[in-house]
């Protein structure tokens with residue numbers, strides 16, 4: 001018998017919780033199915049969850065079969081993983097990877113509750129850049145859905161959102177590396193301008209860099225105010241946050257290392273699918289897949305990107321920048 005007392009939810013002032021930490025529904029969306037359904041109907045993502053993108057298209061190109069071994073390099077909320085796990089049964093195994101120490105245990109618990117045992121589903125808190133070192137042998141399927149999850153985005157304490165105030169952190173793994181505030185403190189104007197240009201194609205990179213370094217910034221809303229104060233609009237804010245996030249998490253370094261070693265991770269005939277969300281990511285995937293096709297590493301690759309359907313774009317506006325590319329490892333390499 002379970003003798004544990006149910007935990008009381010946090011008290012808050014007024015009619016509705018205001019701070020993220022008080023928003024009890026966001027912390028346990030599974031228990032509030034009706035609220036979640038209402039939010040989904042409005043084309044929004046219920047906070048505390050993540051809606052997997054282009055699931056049908058991803059499954060079509062990966063064509064998972066019973067008994068196969070798959071890797072989800074970016075487990076997130078586990079949406080793609082749950083569908084993949086079903087598709088490879090009976091006998092299949094999925095290796096789930098994520099760097100996020102806050103969300104990963106919740107996702108593992110959620111997938112265990114669906115009945116996936118530690119044999120069928122293993123979890124690794126690590127960077128997918130080191131996939132080749134992690135795998136004891138090549139696998140049938142590799143999936144990577146790049147960027148941040150909605151849970152990371154929606155939690156102000158993590159500093160990814162510019163809509164609510166929070167520390168300017170932006171780390172997917174807050175136990176490693178340095179927050180965005182420390183990065184800003186270490187850069188001069190020209191280095192910051194280069195970063196804004198290279199990581200987010202910011203057209204006013206010089207002006208933004210000058211404004212950002214003129215005042216000390218420690219929170220997300222301070223940064224947003226400085227960008228707007230120097231003539232930036234919503235898109236400039238989005239680009240500056242994106243550029244800092246990519247730098248703080250060394251996202252391009254991780255993606256390049258992963259793409260370079262990917263052929264070692266795939267069995268003959270193995271399939272890989274990668275979802276990207278901006279041109280810096282897509283360019284890299286395209287380049288590595290094309291050179292792999294030329295040198296015979298891949299027998300087939302996506303020559304055109306696959307985009308979300310009109311229906312998905314309506315139902316989930318967060319899918320709007322998604323691009324899917326895939327490749328198939330050659331039978332003899």
Ligand SMILES: C[S@@+](CC[C@H](N)C(=O)[O-])C[C@H]1O[C@@H](n2cnc3c(N)ncnc32)[C@H](O)[C@@H]1O
Pocket residue numbers: 050051052053073074075076077078079080081097098099100103126127128129145146147148149150172254
């Ligand atoms: C867009 S979400 C994935 C969502 C997931 N496909 C789902 O259905 O819920 C991206 C996830 O990748 C993780 N991530 C990003 N870069 C990573 C890296 N280099 N290594 C491991 N995990 C990473 C993030 O922490 C985040 O949880």
